Amino acid sequence: MVYGNGLSQYNHAAFAQKIRGHCLRMTHGGKSGHIGSMLSMADIIAVLYGSILNVSADQPKCDTRDRFILSKGHGGAAVYAALAEKGFFPKDWLSTYYKDAGKLSGHISHHVPGVEFSTGSLGHGLPVAAGMALAARHANKKHRIFCVMSDGDIDEGSTWEAIMFAAQHRMDNLVAIVDYNRIQALGKMEDVIELEPFADKIRAFGWAVKEINGHDCNQIEETLSYIPFESGKPSFVIAKTIKGKGVSFLENTVSCHYHAITQTDLEKGLRQIGELA
Amino acid sequence: MRSVFNDELLKIARNDKRIFMVLADIGYGEIEPFAQEFPDRFYNVGVAEQNMTGVACGIAMEGNIAITYSIANFPTLRPLEQIRNDVCYHNANVKIVIIGGGLAYGPLGISHHSTEDIAILRALPNIIVVAPSDFAEARAAVHAMIEHNGPVYYRCGYKKEPAIHENPINFKFGKAIKILDGSDATIIFTGTIGYNAKVAAELLKKDGIYVRLLSMHTVKPIDSRAIVDAAANTNAIITVEEHNINGGLGGAVAEVLMDNGVGNIGFKRLALPDVNVSKIGSQEWLRGQYGLDAQSIASTVRSLLRKKFPKICNDLKA
Numbered sequence: 246m247v248y249g250n251g252l253s254q255y256n257h258a259a260f261a262q263k264i265r266g267h268c269l270r271m272t273h274g275g276k277s278g279h280i281g282s283m284l285s286m287a288d289i290i291a292v293l294y295g296s297i298l299n300v301s302a303d304q305p306k307c308d309t310r311d312r313f314i315l316s317k318g319h320g321g322a323a324v325y326a327a328l329a330e331k332g333f334f335p336k337d338w339l340s341t342y343y344k345d346a347g348k349l350s351g352h353i354s355h356h357v358p359g360v361e362f363s364t365g366s367l368g369h370g371l372p373v374a375a376g377m378a379l380a381a382r383h384a385n386k387k388h389r390i391f392c393v394m395s396d397g398d399i400d401e402g403s404t405w406e407a408i409m410f411a412a413q414h415r416m417d418n419l420v421a422i423v424d425y426n427r428i429q430a431l432g433k434m435e436d437v438i439e440l441e442p443f444a445d446k447i448r449a450f451g452w453a454v455k456e457i458n459g460h461d462c463n464q465i466e467e468t469l470s471y472i473p474f475e476s477g478k479p480s481f482v483i484a485k486t487i488k489g490k491g492v493s494f495l496e497n498t499v500s501c502h503y504h505a506i507t508q509t510d511l512e513k514g515l516r517q518i519g520e521l522a
Numbered sequence: 523m524r525s526v527f528n529d530e531l532l533k534i535a536r537n538d539k540r541i542f543m544v545l546a547d548i549g550y551g552e553i554e555p556f557a558q559e560f561p562d563r564f565y566n567v568g569v570a571e572q573n574m575t576g577v578a579c580g581i582a583m584e585g586n587i588a589i590t591y592s593i594a595n596f597p598t599l600r601p602l603e604q605i606r607n608d609v610c611y612h613n614a615n616v617k618i619v620i621i622g623g624g625l626a627y628g629p630l631g632i633s634h635h636s637t638e639d640i641a642i643l644r645a646l647p648n649i650i651v652v653a654p655s656d657f658a659e660a661r662a663a664v665h666a667m668i669e670h671n672g673p674v675y676y677r678c679g680y681k682k683e684p685a686i687h688e689n690p691i692n693f694k695f696g697k698a699i700k701i702l703d704g705s706d707a708t709i710i711f712t713g714t715i716g717y718n719a720k721v722a723a724e725l726l727k728k729d730g731i732y733v734r735l736l737s738m739h740t741v742k743p744i745d746s747r748a749i750v751d752a753a754a755n756t757n758a759i760i761t762v763e764e765h766n767i768n769g770g771l772g773g774a775v776a777e778v779l780m781d782n783g784v785g786n787i788g789f790k791r792l793a794l795p796d797v798n799v800s801k802i803g804s805q806e807w808l809r810g811q812y813g814l815d816a817q818s819i820a821s822t823v824r825s826l827l828r829k830k831f832p833k834i835c836n837d838l839k840a
Contacts (some may be wrong), residue, residue: 355612362583362612369608372573376544376580376588383562384584403604406573414565 252470253296257462260330261291265491266520267326267339273506275343277351281489281501282395283323285459286424289393289484292465294327299388302332305359311388312377314362316370316404317395317424321353324360333359368401370394371421375411378419378479389472391420397429400438405450412451417473420480421452424459426488430502444483452481459484491518523679523714524621526657528552530664531589535560538668540586544578546571548592548621571596575604575616582614587668591619594627594636598643598675609673610648617667618643619676623653623713624764625794626680628805632798636677640712641769643675644742650695651742653677655716656686659739662693670695679714680805686716686737695740698748704732707788707823708752711762712738712771718809719762721816726823733823741771749778757831758788760823764814767793788830792822 268283294300299311315324322342329336334348334357341347349357352365364370374392381388398404411419425443427434434440444454453474457464465484474480488502489495492514506514515521532555535541542563543556557564567574571592578588590597597618598605609616620636627634644651650670654660660678667674691699698710702723711719716737723733734756736748752759759779761772772791779785794812801811809815813822 363607366603366607368572369576369604372576372604373580373583373608375573376577376582377584378580379565379577380581380584380586403570403572403576406567406570407576410567410570410573410577413568 252463252466255295257288257291257295257466260295261287261462262491262518262520263330264291264323264326265518266515267329268322269492269506269511269514269518271322271326271339271342273508273511274340275351276505277343278503278505279319279322280506281428281495281498282317282320282424284490284492284495285426285486285488286317286320286393287323287490288460288462289422289424289465290323290327292462292469293391294331296466297469298391300359302359305333309386309388312361312374312390314364314370314374314390314392315353316364316367316392316398318352318364320395321351322349324353325349325357328357328359367395367398368403370398371404371407374419375407375416378411378416379414381418382416389418389420391422393422393424395424396427396434396440399423399440400429408447408450408452411479415477416479417475417477420469420472420482422482422484424486425483426486428488428497428499428502432499447481451478453478454481454483456483456485459486460490493517523654523657523660523681523683524552526660527619527664527678528556530661532556532559534664534668535563538587541668542578542581542586542588543591544574544581544588545591546574546596548596553591571600572604575601576608578616579604579608579612579614582616583612587615587617589617589619591621593621594634595639596620598636598639602642605673606646610646613648613672615671615673617674617676619678621678622680623677624715625799625805625808628808629802631802632800635799637764637794637799638766639675639677640741640763640765640771641773644774649673649675649742650740651675651677652695652740653713654679654739655711655714655737656683658685658687658691659693659737662691663739666693666695677713683714684717686720693739696743696745697740698745699737699739700734701737702733702735704734705756706731706733707758707760707827708734708736708756709760709762709819709823710736710738710749710752710771710775712741713764715762715764715809715814718814718816719819722819722823725816725820729824731823731827738771738775741774744774744778746778746782749775750782750784753779753784753787758790758823758826760790760792760819760826762792762814762819764809765793767791767796788826790822790826792819
């Protein structure tokens with residue numbers, strides 16, 4: 246089955262910049278890390294919530310909704326930002342991120358309206374998504390299951406267990422998207438665990454794979470508008486991204502996984518993404 | 523007991539289409555009837571327990587009941603984080619079933635001994651921890667497990683464990699079953715080791731020691747009322763379990779006694795010592811090696827009573 250009708254008129258790039266702005270303020274306010282991971286996937290999240298996912302703030306538990314699991318739970322603030330912008334909960338919750346008695350935890354939580362599943366330890370998302378895909382097919386339901394992972398997620402054996410399982414059962418209602426910024430917690434992928442030739446590996450495991458620019462919203466939308474890529478195969482998107490994308494002094498740094506944003510850097514960052522003049 | 527489990531589950535699954543089995547390449551000779559009857563509700567994920575648990579969680583999150591199934595530690599310790607973060611945190615309707623609790627796979631070695639599972643699983647929020655002692659409890663526990671909406675850890679036996687209950691039982695999670703009554707001491711057991719506890723109670727009766735015998739099939743939530751009542755109305759409590767001495771049934775019972783201010787009684791935990799069991803032998807032989815045979819249990823009760831209550835024991839033959 247083919248979903249989507251090519252490109253929407255939705256301004257994903259502007260939505261992504263809003264998400265980035267929220268993430269900068271949230272991690273600054275929370276004195277918390279992981280900003281690089283949030284900025285890296287902001288465009289992917291913007292396109293998913295902008296025009297791909299069939300989800301509704303009015304009926305967040307609607308049975309026909311698409312399921313979305315963020316396996317890289319440390320980037321949860323970006324999803325919180327998107328959900329707030331889409332009306333799943335009040336925007337003033339965002340300022341409680343990471344705070345005492347706050348509404349929003351540092352890793353994504355299903356206690357937040359619109360969040361399907363809690364994660365935080367890598368390698369958990371894809372097996373659960375595969376289970377949801379099986380259940381959907383069993384019940385003859387037509388919704389899709391999307392799972393966004395980090396490249397760190399791919400180091401986990403459990404992810405590969407699910408990769409093999411999803412191919413074995415020809416889960417073409419399952420879509421995995423890797424935010425492929427090639428920087429993991431302690432260093433660059435080539436110095437830690439090199440995944441290349443990544444696409445070839447995943448293809449060899451029986452998935453249909455597309456490699457795209459994870460910051461080109463039109464390309465992301467175009468790619469995700471035609472699921473599955475091949476009938477009878479799960480779909481895998483390697484979205485090439487830049488960790489810290491959009492804020493020059495964070496881009497492509499290992500440290501942006503850890504450091505909180507200072508007041509000066511917050512202003513600089515917001516200026517660079519166009520929120521401050 | 524594993525055959526009883528599978529037989530009962532199959533019967534329930536005929537009327538409950540929510541039930542899926544998700545297993546990790548284990549179950550030869552037992553799971554085939556379910557697989558043949560419900561091929562669309564049966565998934566063998568291969569030798570991949572983390573994926574088994576995650577997939578089961580995903581299936582359960584969609585309104586189904588997913589049963590993970592393997593032997594000994596395989597479906598618990600390997601995917602423990604999936605049980606904690608995915609199943610328990612989301613209160614997913616996943617039932618984690620192990621075949622061969624304790625030393626059931628004796629000669630296979632430590633990789634196949636499930637001897638720390640109760641302590642580890644009962645530390646997790648939202649999960650029920652149950653260890654049926656005989657076929658009657660095993661059957662009843664399958665029904666209770668399916669009726670309960672949320673995670674359950676089901677510690678199943680392995681072979682033809684002897685019956686402990688002579689009469690029909692009223693089985694409820696969190697409610698101990700009184701098998702014998704007596705006022706000299708209470709033996710509280712969990713799981714299939716209960717048969718040895720029952721034989722021990724019968725041996726003690728010949729000595730004139732009358733034991734209250736409780737099957738604490740559910741270690742979490744534990745039946746605090748039954749424990750406090752035993753402390754109030756009998757002289758001593760002896761716990762019996764086929765599990766490491768740390769954190770299992772004995773620890774759980776001790777917590778209840780102290781929390782309720784009724785700990786000032788005779789008390790002894792009979793369990794496996796805090797060692798890796800490297801001796802080689804059958805389940806029953808290994809039990810004997812660690813003081814869990816009926817004679818040893820009876821001796822422990824006798825010595826505890828003698829030490830704590832010499833007056834009561836003046837007339838004892840042994």
